[in-house]
Amino acid sequence: MHPEFPLQDGLIHLNHAAVAPWPQRTVHAVAGFAMQNGVAGSLNYPQWLEVEARLRRRLAHLIDAPSPDDIALCKNTSEALSLIAWGLTWQPGDNVVISDQEFPSNRIVWESLTPLGVEVRRAEIGGEDPEGAIIAACDGRTRVVALSAVQYGVGLKLDLPPIGDHCRKRGILFVVDAIQQLGAAPFDVEAAQADFVAADGHKWMLGPEGIALFYSRPEARAQLQLRQFGWHMVEHVGDFERLDWQPAATARRFEPGSPNMLGIYGLEASLSLLEEVGIDVVSRRIGERIELLIGSLQAAGHRLLTPRDPARHAGIVTFVPRDGDTHGAFARLQQAGVFCAPRGGGIRFSPHFHTPFSQLDIAVNAVEK
Template sequence: MPDLSDEFPLSPGLRYLNHAAVSPWPRRASEAVRRFAEENASLGARDYPQWLQVESRLRERCKRLLNAPSTADIALVKNTSEALSFVAFGLDWRAGDQVVVSDEEFPSNRIVWEALKPRGVEVIQTSLAGSDPEGALLAACGPRTRLLAISSVQYASGLRLDLTRLGAGCRRLGVLLCVDAIQQLGALPFDVQACDCAFAMADGHKWMLGPEGLGLFYCRSDLREQLTLHEYGWHMLEHAGDYDRTDWQPARTARRFECGSPNMLGAMALEASLALLEEVGMERVAAQLEERMLQLQEGLLRIAGASLHSPLNPARRAGILTFSLAGWERQALFARLRAQQVICAQRGPGIRFSPHFYTDPAVIEQTLALLDQLRQG
């Protein structure tokens, strides 16, 4: 087990509960970037073949993190929105087709589908508020539904969905399942084969502990060539290194979605961060994160005037807990917490806390004590 206090040398007094937004890098990621920068400054790209080996290791780690059948199913992309756009503007839509989404999606997983309106595609928004959100989503899928687009964990409420059930239901209905996994990947185990999703995507800068500007896109192998490409360049070709070749075709692998030069700086950091998650093990990551979530939940329930807006059932959550405090307007409470070095976010009806597996339990206790003081005035 790595020394987590050494891996996350956060500033003294900082209470970081904002991994659902942007995570701090582990030390090994910052050191990988430092070494890369120094190498660039002194040697330029002399050792580019070694850089490609790091990128190759990153693809392998992404494959294992998703339990994808092959690295050929993984594309390295700029962000979740880019991957969603590859799907939305790659499928051969027909006027009258429908996309089912939830009423709690982050804008990235709503706007991209609404942008298809000029093509005659209808977006069906479904409430997740009932006792059976999966049932509601599947019931909303009719004969014209082509795709169900859903976040595995909702960004504001923290509601986690049963992807295996959704995958089985979509398969039965002949509907493609597209999963925005940004609030689960790196926090809990994730398995594209078990949930039988057609597409999955996530940024690296949240629970995967990496930098902004680099994410992953899983595309099931039988669907790769069904997505029309809209970006072309040297890197997405089957024979990418043969610059004199005049006949060309897109790569048979998911590299077909990577049109130009890779984000090698981001790859150095993300590969190091995923190495840490692998060393710890995703089962242990999930178990330790749940311990912190339970500590937060029980502590907030003890504070008079605190209202929780996230699921209390551990099977229904990942690393997000949103709450409000009687007598405090959301913006004012957020400002006071930030002034006390509690790094969090305003989401939904309240304040969103999102610890990670390495978060010191003392940080959570200090934050709960501060909230109790604020409640008492």
């Protein structure tokens, strides 16, 4: 058992694609922040701001962003996507291209635009060329392509650069929901040519709920009309007597009010662990666990829904039991202490870099016992 994750006896946590357990350093960081508040209030607020700045730097590093100034801290992925969807000016007949496997966060927000005459196109990506299917769904009225880097259900990992290149050459905004990739695999925002990236911290980044990354490329950021206003989103933040104001030039313009300091302390601590281990090492270790699961599940006769090609998956393996009884298998797994999820038409396992290999064997055996 990894010292940062002393999970309770009998629990096999294979649900990092949902809500991950916190590392011990995150538990201590949040508890310490709470204790500090209990005895000193906000006396150490300058220290809080240092932690906030450090978090922005860690997030920028995680996605290879040019600057921490391009990182806003939102409540969740849905809020960040809403800032984009409702910050743009739309005309009847415009369209948005998504995939047919998106989590509701990256579907509902675009469907909310249909009263404005915006069409939402769902490209079918279950074939041999998902990127080609997405590109083929675009036309001269496509304003946005919005995709999950890794699909939440079957775990399909998209090759983002060809899509980003297509969008950039045609003036289409490229929006990436990276929640199922950040913390599980490397991500290069410039190589992907993404204009916006959104991701909660509570999955593979191992942080708390209620704090999310929102990256915006400066040229794209300027296209969004602001819908939320407050003291924290202005250029001269902290100058409370100033009567003239303008939005911050940085991504902080999307943060209208007081930051979620509790979440900031938690996510900053969690990312420090990922940086210490190294995202390449994390990705390799997750990959080793995924390969073990895929091999064991196939050997047992279960049907994989997750692509077999290592380039096509990250930390998710979804399968259908060989007898087809997904409900029964899921009940047996729960009874055996295997914490997983019914997703994508099957059962989803999502281990992290620290998951013991022995627990993976137990989980596979528990599918039929």
